[in-house]
Amino acid sequence: MRITIKDIAKKAGVSPAAVSKALNGQPDIGEATREKILRISRELGYTPNIIARNLVMKGNKTLGVLIPDISTPIYPVIFQGINERAGKYGYTLLLADTGRDLGNERKFISTMMENRVAGLMVSPVSNDVSHIEEAVRNQIPIIYFGGKVNDGMEDYVGVDNYHGALLAVSHLTGLGHRRIVMICDDLNTKTRFDRVEGYRKGMEEKGLAPDVFVDDEGLKGRECGMAAMTRILRGRREIPSAVFALNDLMAIGAMEALDGAGLRVPGDVSVVGYDDIPFASLPMIGLTTVWQPKFQIGETALEQLHQRLKGDGGRGNHKTILQPELRIRTTTGPV
């Protein structure tokens, strides 16, 4: 049995209230008794039961974090951002990986609510978060982040995908490229949509015709990039001089296809990705890509939640949009 305040009280010959006060450094307790209590508590190896304390004090310092797939390279870093700030403010984190499964998301949200987290930070599985809102019922603050955020949400921290794509395309046009194709898996999230729009804008600014190739056969990542690139290479009269991929994995896939077709990167065609996942920076790959402020996303999300928790706790309707940065490496060059 773990030892409690009562055990200390008994051993010290005082009341539990006295122990509580001594332990919390409150005033009305004598120096001698205080020291005695502290000594005994140390001897017995007492650890305060925070959850019992929270019960009476109301309010606790646990936050829930929901992530669709922690092994997707962006999330560990976001979590570290959250974790760091959480440590700073004394929060403890309940983390669950939903595995991109809506049922799991539902289940974990309930678990978190039952565990009386003070607030939630969720990177939702799907664009539709109505079941989350319903379960939470505005009882605690919630912040959304990640790839499935959209303008309809009340509070989220996101990244300016439009601007990120614009950066990528401007880089390419600046190098003299005119036939730039964008490859994409599907278009069913706002994140993807914004990147496409940014690309369109970047092209139109230079008077170039946008050319978006969507491969929505259900493939993802490398395989999708490879399939898309292969089909582009086969189907067109002129091959593009540059490719802008929806994400780094697709960019890698495209590079594989180019390699397979005997084309050199960036000699024959330049490639730009999006995300800056860890291996993008490996010298063997050297992918030019759009970096996301991952750590900062986590920090900001926690910071906002913290502010709301300190304040009224209501919906803040705070949408924070962070800015991505272009990382120029070796897969892009002059046309």
Next chain:
Amino acid sequence: MRITIKDIAKKAGVSPAAVSKALNGQPDIGEATREKILRISRELGYTPNIIARNLVMKGNKTLGVLIPDISTPIYPVIFQGINERAGKYGYTLLLADTGRDLGNERKFISTMMENRVAGLMVSPVSNDVSHIEEAVRNQIPIIYFGGKVNDGMEDYVGVDNYHGALLAVSHLTGLGHRRIVMICDDLNTKTRFDRVEGYRKGMEEKGLAPDVFVDDEGLKGRECGMAAMTRILRGRREIPSAVFALNDLMAIGAMEALDGAGLRVPGDVSVVGYDDIPFASLPMIGLTTVWQPKFQIGETALEQLHQRLKGDGGRGNHKTILQPELRIRTTTGPV
């Protein structure tokens, strides 16, 4: 204010005890009242307060997980193994990233104890876990895992590094290699030591002279691999025909150095890594390496903790050693 059993009781005109029974499907409650209570509880959007329940029932279903750095590619997958099994058994996970900092490790261990987790799974920052044992005082079960486990620990799940290295070296000798050098950053963990021993054994079995190059100038990962390889290329009369690196990042570094020296992989020298981090399998890299059963480490750790929690909860002194597998790709070839 979140609504409680009392609120439901008041609205239904019954006692809190009746509500509790109805909600938990206990027998001695009338059908009519049960339905009324259930209806009202649904209407009010009641969510049980699990932590209040745990207080009276004793024992809870929260486990603590401590990880040194969640952005190190192996950990997300381990966490998913833990997470999956946790969901299955109804555990909730408190996760903290210690950032490889001993002070943080201490702090988070206390936090977890104060939050009355039922058990702990920790991948320690250092080989010495005495401060953890001291804080935990055998009050709850604990399982160690990760890179800093050693035989002195009472309960851990680890990987057979000795055998993993043996696999790597046998592969190389099987291809006809005789001058195989192992490169290593330092030798201060059992994990590293075991890999070196496995390498030694593999060499000696074939009557070859082991050749371990330790670069302990404080460099890590790619930089260390590059530095080590560069020095080997400069300092020896005969260059080795194969390199076995302590880990994948060092292998990548070594490949960079080889490339810089105009040597082809695997034409001139074969390279084997260890860990099988995600990009090892990219076709551009195609690193032959030793894979670790990451997901299974997580699963096993949770499974063992669960068994102990169901049982006596005492030290199990269970050491589970999982087996690694060789992943042969394109950086190795016949001499």
Next chain:
DNA sequence: AAAAATAACTTAAACGTTTTAGTAAATTCT
């Protein structure tokens, strides 16, 4: 020296549950 103030405690209620023991009413038994 009596009254007032202060120091150092203790008592008891509260937080949101569960559960044991108790109770009144309805039903079954003989």
Next chain:
DNA sequence: AGAATTTACTAAAACGTTTAAGTTATTTTT
């Protein structure tokens, strides 16, 4: 019909804390 049993509840204690209010004994004030 009266006793015994069952049904459907309620009362109260418990879990480990905190805290407002109460109680002594001691010190200070006048």
